[in-house]
Amino acid sequence: MSNTSENPNPSSSSAKITLKTSDNELFEVEEAVAMKFCTVKQYFEDEKDNDVAARGSSTVIPLPNVHSAVLARLISYCKKLPQSNAVADNHEEEETKKKERKQYGTPGDLVDLISAANYLDFKEGLEFFNQALADHIQNKSVEYVRKFFGIKGDFEPHEEEKYREEYAWAFEGVDED
Amino acid sequence: MSDYLPAELIVEILIRVPAKIVPRCKCVCKRWNSLISNPHFATTYLAHSKQRPYHLFRRLDQETGEELFTLHPSDNPDNPFPRNYHLKNLNRSDPALHINLLRLAQEVKDKGGFFGCSSDYIKLHCPYKTRYYQYFHQIVGSVNGLICMVDSYSIDDNYYLWNPSINRSMQLPRPKYHDQSRSNSFFGFGYHAPTDDYKLVRLVYLNNCNSPVVDIYTLNTGGWCSAKAQPSAQYIIDSFGSVVVNGAIHWLAHTPEDAHHNLIVSFDLGNEGNEVVFHEVPVPKILEAGYTVNL
Numbered sequence: 001m002s003n004t005s006e007n008p009n010p011s012s013s014s015a016k017i018t019l020k021t022s023d024n025e026l027f028e029v030e031e032a033v034a035m036k037f038c039t040v041k042q043y044f045e046d047e048k049d050n051d052v053a054a055r056g057s058s059t060v061i062p063l064p065n066v067h068s069a070v071l072a073r074l075i076s077y078c079k080k081l082p083q084s085n086a087v088a089d090n091h092e093e094e095e096t097k098k099k100e101r102k103q104y105g106t107p108g109d110l111v112d113l114i115s116a117a118n119y120l121d122f123k124e125g126l127e128f129f130n131q132a133l134a135d136h137i138q139n140k141s142v143e144y145v146r147k148f149f150g151i152k153g154d155f156e157p158h159e160e161e162k163y164r165e166e167y168a169w170a171f172e173g174v175d176e177d
Numbered sequence: 178m179s180d181y182l183p184a185e186l187i188v189e190i191l192i193r194v195p196a197k198i199v200p201r202c203k204c205v206c207k208r209w210n211s212l213i214s215n216p217h218f219a220t221t222y223l224a225h226s227k228q229r230p231y232h233l234f235r236r237l238d239q240e241t242g243e244e245l246f247t248l249h250p251s252d253n254p255d256n257p258f259p260r261n262y263h264l265k266n267l268n269r270s271d272p273a274l275h276i277n278l279l280r281l282a283q284e285v286k287d288k289g290g291f292f293g294c295s296s297d298y299i300k301l302h303c304p305y306k307t308r309y310y311q312y313f314h315q316i317v318g319s320v321n322g323l324i325c326m327v328d329s330y331s332i333d334d335n336y337y338l339w340n341p342s343i344n345r346s347m348q349l350p351r352p353k354y355h356d357q358s359r360s361n362s363f364f365g366f367g368y369h370a371p372t373d374d375y376k377l378v379r380l381v382y383l384n385n386c387n388s389p390v391v392d393i394y395t396l397n398t399g400g401w402c403s404a405k406a407q408p409s410a411q412y413i414i415d416s417f418g419s420v421v422v423n424g425a426i427h428w429l430a431h432t433p434e435d436a437h438h439n440l441i442v443s444f445d446l447g448n449e450g451n452e453v454v455f456h457e458v459p460v461p462k463i464l465e466a467g468y469t470v471n472l
Contacts, residue, residue, distance in 0.1 A: 111182060118186055126189070134193030142204050149182070151206045163204055169344050170200035 017044065018060045025068035026060065033078050034061075038121035063120070070116045073109065074125055101132035107148070110136065139175040188212055192222045196322070196342035216373070223321050233324070233341075237313060244313060246301040246341065301341040305348075315417045317377065318366035325366035325377055327417075334362075336377065336394070352392040352401040355381055363389075365419035365426030369446040372397065376446050378426055380406075380413065391444075391453045406453040411442055421446075427458070438465045 015031040019040065035041045043061050063071065110133045117125035137145050146153055153160065164171055191202055191213060199222075203210045212218060231248045307314055307328050314326040314337075322342050328335040336349040363380040375396040380389040388408040394401045411430035420427045425443045432438055441458040448454065459465070 114186060114190075115182065118183075130186070130189045131193050133190050137190075137202075138194045138198050142201060145202070145205050149205075151209075153205070154207050155204070155210075160204060167200040167204075170197060171204075 019071065020060050020062045021066050021068040021071050022064050023068050025071075027068070027071060027075065029075055033075060036078050036122055036124070037074075038123070039063075039119065042121075065119045066116045067112070070109070070112050073113060074116060074120070074122065077125060077128070078122075098135060101128065101135055107133075107136050111149070139173065141174045142171075184208075184212055188218060188221060192218070192225045196222070196226070197344070200343065226322075233319060235313070235316070244303055244307065246303050248301060248341070302344070304339060304344075304346040305335075305337055315364075317364040317417055318419060318421060320366070320368045320375070320421065323375060325375075327364065329362075338375070338396070349377065349394055350400065352379060352394065353403055355383060355390060361413075361416065363413045363416050363419075363428060365421065365428065365444065367421035367424070367426050367446050369424060371424075371447060378444060378446075393448075402451070404448075404451045404453040406455060409442075409455060411440065411457075413442060425456070429460075440465075 016028045017031055017034040017040070019027045019029060019034065021027065034044070040061055040063075044059075047059055066074075110129055113129045114126065114133065116122075117129055137148065140148070142153070145151075155163070187209065191199065191209070194202065199213060203213045234247045234249060236245050237243070303314075305314070305326070305328070312328075314328055317325040317327055319325065322340055324339045324341065326337045326339060328337075334351070336351070337346060338349065339346040361382050365378045366376070367378075368375050377394040379392045379394075381392070382389050388406045391404045391406050392401050393404065411432055413428040413430045415429065418429060424447060425445045427441050427443045430440055430442045432440070439460050441460060443456045443458055444453070445456070
């Protein structure tokens with residue numbers, strides 16, 4: 001099974017690289033896109049050194065830690081990659097970026113996207129999704145955050161209560177879960 | 178789910194939440210608590226947050242006599258004060274300043290008042306009140322989000338450190354009381370990176386003595402120590418007008434009246450021991466003679 005046609009412009013002559021996900025899906029992506037993933041880049045360059053690259057795009061790079069659904073999201077993010085992840089120059093820009101982050105990150109997928117971006121050593125993506133997740137949890141209750149990350153609270157109830165009293169101000173202004 | 182999110186990724190996410198929320202995150206579980214409590218977290222958090230600096234504004238509400246502090250993103254075009262408008266030490270005798278202030282006042286008014294121009298500011302609640310109605314605290318300095326203030330309208334000064342982002346503050350112990358009447362005190366507050374320490378420096382010129390007594394408070398030890406400075410013939414100009422650059426506090430000073438010229442006096446925050454060395458830095462020639470120079 002192959003997920004080709006990532007390139008909307010068939011006349012383009014740019015080189016393609018094939019990536020194979022954990023669920024054995026094949027993705028043929030433009031070299032420029034694939035090279036954003038440093039893990040892939042490294043693999044690709046190592047192969048080149050071994051003179052295997054002579055076989056061209058027949059090289060398939062396995063990504064055993066990335067599921068196809070996640071890789072598809074990362075590739076689509078890569079293609080629409082906002083010009084830069086640099087900190088917004090002004091307030092307006094920051095708001096636009098916030099909205100953008102909301103669009104990309106369905107909260108439930110963010111952890112998977114972050115893990116994959118980390119594995120692929122995809123710096124811009126990692127920063128982007130980390131910020132999206134930080135945006136998402138900043139107005140949430142402790143209980144929500146625990147549930148979201150699948151964490152069990154392991155403080156003694158009296159410890160936690162004391163802490164919450166001491167830092168009451170940090171527990172204000174929480175959205176409905 | 179987070180079973181497979183390694184510690185460094187959790188940290189990367191948590192340095193991106195507002196400082197106020199960080200204590201809440203500590204409550205999630207012991208692992209998060211220990212990640213956030215690690216000094217490395219604070220360093221990483223600061224480095225990241227510095228990418229988006231804020232300006233701290235303080236004004237006195239004439240009606241209530243209340244001191245109001247607000248944080249404004251320095252890159253917000255709606256900022257009541259435009260970018261690069263440095264107000265720390267205004268030189269009141271400069272006519273250009275008055276014209277600028279008038280223009281500024283009109284601009285602010287046009288935008289609907291100081292707080293009408295933008296909703297993008299953060300109101301802070303100063304934990305301390307000055308002892309006298311309608312008086313400001315003196316702000317010695319601020320670094321890494323930590324503000325050092327002095328309530329200094331009486332002989333027994335009160336010194337405070339305040340971190341508004343996390344709403345924590347502390348009153349510092351008082352330095353040694355100097356028996357002799359003081360002619361003047363000068364302050365500086367800075368961060369010493371090599372020792373990861375914050376220091377408040379106070380120079381007191383006692384009457385009939387031309388070398389200042391230097392008292393230094395270090396946050397790591399939580400106490401003051403005194404040091405002696407070599408005799409010097411400069412007069413520092415502004416009590417709260419210090420600037421910290423390259424790990425040293427700088428004050429503008431001048432030499433005695435008959436040979437008046439301006440210069441900069443600096444104190445290295447790494448200065449150890451009870452002997453204090455001040456360094457002198459010349460000011461540009463053109464500013465050497467003036468009486469209205471500011472750092």
